[in-house]
Amino acid sequence: MKPEELTAWALNELDAGARSRLEEELGRDAAARHSAEHTRQFCDFLTQELRDDALGLTDAQLARLRGLPLAPAAVARTRPARQRSVSWHRLLRPAVVAAAVLAFLGLAGYLALPRSWRHQPAQDPRFTMKPGGPEARPASVKPGLPAPAAPQARPRSGWRPQDGHAMAGLPPPPSPQVSRAMTPPSGLLRPDHGLMGIAQPPATLSGRFAGFTPAGREPHASITLERSADPLGAVRGHLMAGRLPPPEAVRLDELLMAFPIPFASPLNASSPLVLWAQTTFCPWQPRHHLLVIHVIAGKAEQGGPPPPVVKDVHAQVRFNPGWVYAYRRVGEDGGAPTPADSWEPQAQREGAVISAGEDVVAVYELVPAGLADEEAPLPGDKVAVQPALQLASPPPAGTAPRDTGAIPAVTVRVEYQATAGGPPGSTFTWPSASPAPLDRANPELKLRAALAGFGLLLRGGPDAGSLTWEQVHKLAVEGAKVDPSGDRAELVRLIEKARALVGK
């Protein structure tokens, strides 16, 4: 494959066929996959940092442009330029003649007036200017432009922010009726970023968002880093015995950690952990987003059981309420998620241990901000990428994207202590602000979506939303494309088994 194809893949510029071929090659070539993923992350970083949607025309300029008269002649857009030129001269000639006639009539009429009428005193109110003189033209108005029309709401399709509000790769900010009473999370956001208007969310949500935690109330969550030795064990046992597992036997949080990511890098002493976070659209609730987080320890080179490489690991996720209205960790049953004690560094406290090659996975379902108005975009909608919001004050060292002073839609941070010694370490990542449509998501993301969907269907209940066994099967088949060890085919078989049992 050509190197530029990897960049085109990272930028979603390949057509479906080329993309599929390339991903098959990536499935066989770990080094190329690694390189492609780094390129994608860097491209996402460039997009997020450079595409500043706050830079636009002013509302007054937009209103003027929207009010521009569009000449009827312009309707015939297919007319060749030469004909247009001829018609211009055709129109010009009669116009000049008409003007000359009017000027002549006007002069004649004037001369016909009584002399006393011709020399009207200048102070005659009919000839004086209005108080204050002629209206000043705003500095940015170009001659010939119409006066500003009344401000218009931006068309829905454009996904424009309210003034000063950054818009999203995630859906738009809360609708005005929702936003009036909102209080920004204290100390996080400047008051001029449009979040002032979001209504203070309740501590827990009900109705169709039951089980979700409002990000405006609790923007930080701790990620529990527990990993079962055999995440599929319980489900496999029931299915192989020819019965569906009871709902309580389906541990979604464990299921999601099945099949560790196959391309963990060799252990690097200076950065033993790698964070990987991606977003896509949620298969069971297409207007929601799925955030998949991997905390991956580098692979050890020697044989034997993998040694612990980091200890006292604390992972946290921060949701920017400007993008994320509410969230829930998939598989975290029993109410509200574990709130983070603080977004301040937590190292040097007792925490989880992760061994070489381990991949701890957390999946969150996100309700994008603005979803309450049912206008959030669906997969495939063209959306603007939103610039990051600014912090009210510079973040404490090591607590946020270090040199941006910005809050992305979602930030994931992990702190740890290497077992080999040395100072505490930390690492951050943030997924692209633009979720990948599920059908174009990479196989890893599809696999996690398949695992989550599998668990939800096995458990039954309303959380599975519109999901079908066919969708889950398709996701699993596509997710198993990257399967160097051949393990992932088991998921496809288990799904087929469960589907057959449900059919009975």
Add this chain to the structure above:
Amino acid sequence: MHDPQRFFHDALERYERPLVRYAHGYTGDLEDARDVVQDVFVKLSQNLAVVDADKLAPWLFTVCKNRALDHQRKRQRIIVMDVETLDQEASPAPAPDARLQASETATALHGLIETLPERQREAVRLKFISGLEYKEISQVMKTSIGNVGYLIHHGVQALRVKWLEREAGPASTTPGPRAALA
């Protein structure tokens, strides 16, 4: 036949911000960039009869670039004249530019983009700042889609190297999110 009103408004909706960002890259001043883009749309309103809907993006970006360069040249002339006529009188502090208010990261990236070769720079700007697709970029730059891919790939790789070098500088002590980019 297209509805010109809808065509114009759709163009305004789709391209207003990408054009302002693009013009800003040339003018370095947000107000100037807005004026340039306003002119572009005024010109579009006058040329709806001849603008091919399939080539709207290249038309807009070409006009925008020409206007922005004209603006830049005029401004340079004005600055030269001011300096001469004012006998190099010390100028007051410049008004804060929007770019200065942007994040440090974005500012640094803009600086790195300026160091790229001209064609790479243009392709990277159109892709990452304006958000155009390869096909649209190929039309704006009057080159093949394959060449756009080549330019963007090399531009991205060069930026990545420069960024990592910058991150590895003496000021960097904590492994940050960029570690994942290495």
